[in-house]
Amino acid sequence: MRSKIRGAAAFNSAARYMVPRVFELLEERAPHLSLELTQLEPQRSIAELARHQFDLVIPEGYEGRPVQLPVTLARRELWEDPIVLVAPAAMVPPQPLDSLAWAESAPWCMEPVGE
Numbered sequence: 001m002r003s004k005i006r007g008a009a010a011f012n013s014a015a016r017y018m019v020p021r022v023f024e025l026l027e028e029r030a031p032h033l034s035l036e037l038t039q040l041e042p043q044r045s046i047a048e049l050a051r052h053q054f055d056l057v058i059p060e061g062y063e064g065r066p067v068q069l070p071v072t073l074a075r076r077e078l079w080e081d082p083i084v085l086v087a088p089a090a091m092v093p094p095q096p097l098d099s100l101a102w103a104e105s106a107p108w109c110m111e112p113v114g115e
Contacts, residue, residue, distance in 0.1 A: 018079070019058065042067050049073060 023035055040048065042059030049057045050070050058078065061067040069075055085100075093102050 046070075046073070 019037055023037070026033055026035060038045075038054070042057075042061070045054065045057040045059055046067065046069060048054050050072060059067045067075070085103075087103065087106070091102070091106065
């Protein structure tokens with residue numbers, strides 16, 4: 001009989017690239033588990049976890065903007081996921097980059113809202 005994890009929630013890049021590998025490892029090591037994945041934004045997934053809608057959550061956090069957790073939840077860091085900025089070479093100052101002030105007036109493109 002398979003035990004069921006009610007669900008795991010993860011942010012976009014983890015849901016697409018990292019969680020599938022975790023699921024593969026769990027299938028190898030704990031084949032009795034049945035796994036489901038939901039892609040949600042961090043604060044919403046944490047709220048759902050606190051309401052017992054999920055068994056675990058993989059949220060993203062940034063330096064200086066940590067994910068806020070209710071006291072009933074515990075956090076364990078799994079990995080660091082570097083963020084890559086791509087710009088025309090002529091626009092980027094020489095290394096090391098101490099700030100992004102050089103990019104303040106440039107137009108930016110990121111994932112669409114809800115992705």
